Amino acid sequence: MNYSVSLLSTINPLFFAALALVGLLLGKAIYTYKAYHDLRGKAIREIVLGSLVLIFIIAAFIVLPVLAGITVNENNLSLRLPSGLTYETIPKEDILSATVINLDEHPEYAIKSKVVGAEIRHYREGIFNLENGIEATAFYDDNTVLLVQTTNRTLLLGPDHFADFVKNFGDQLISVEP
Structure with missing residues (x-):
């Protein structure tokens, strides 16, 4: 999807x-x-x-x-983030955890600075440094995101139709913690 x-x-x-x-x-x-x-x-x-x-x-x-976009299927998660220079497919086996968070309630995951990407109002797409010092790949337009930990990176994902995205992610890849 x-x-x-x-x-x-x-x-x-x-x-x-x-x-x-x-x-x-x-x-x-x-x-x-x-x-x-x-x-x-x-x-x-x-x-x-x-x-x-x-x-x-x-x-x-x-x-x-x-x-820009995200594709979720039963074996992998694909990211297409052109201004963030990110075109990659993450195998299901590399996904460690997924949690829905609100960035207002978890300021440690807020964007501190941009490495490469686009920031337009609330829209974030690319690679960013977070307040907690971690470098993360982000693609969202709202304060509620899916925090995905993989073997080699942190992802903040929040596309349109977020509830459907989270359900599909949980059904296809790994269960999502609320």
Whole structure:
């Protein structure tokens, strides 16, 4: 079963502010290109740069969250976290424990700093250092997550349809402690 985080939960005011700013700069560059023939070279550079920034914004806020996800089946857990540079499959045998926790009640598992990944509002995807000093792979958009301990890493997972995810995880891989 595939699980992801809704695109609507990752879009925030920063996305719209950046989009408006790039739109304004591109509009100015296009106006300069049309109105001032002697400044066309500068306008072309601004259009190219603005287009590249627009592509980056769309990739960071829309494409990466759509590509990210978790697949649970009876033999393994697969993670696809493009901005966290994580594409791996964890065999069932490597999963040691799974517990549902609320990050507000367990501040030792809160994010301290980002190693590599994306943070947009409550959305976290990638590899992060936790308050307790552990490096963990995270993919969640809420304060309630499934804390999974494996032989070589800690996972904080909280995709959409969390209750179904936890049930499926418990049925397919290892029983989940409440």
